[in-house]
Amino acid sequence: xxxxxxxxxxxxxxxxxxxxxxxxxxxxxxxxxxxxxxxxxxxxxxxxxxxx
Numbered sequence: 315x316x317x318x319x320x321x322x323x324x325x326x327x328x329x330x331x332x333x334x335x336x337x338x339x340x341x342x343x344x345x346x347x348x349x350x351x352x353x354x355x356x357x358x359x360x361x362x363x364x365x366x
């Protein structure tokens with residue numbers, strides 16, 4: 315079994331926070347850019363700036 319600290323980590327393109335690999339992202343990990351649906355939605359809205 316892998317420990318949580320051994321999982322791959324990425325930085326969210328919207329909020330800039332680090333997030334770790336999830337099993338549901340196993341097939342699309344290379345395409346994942348956002349840590350949550352909320353960040354993905356907020357990034358698509360025109361006129362909003364990334365949180366920082």
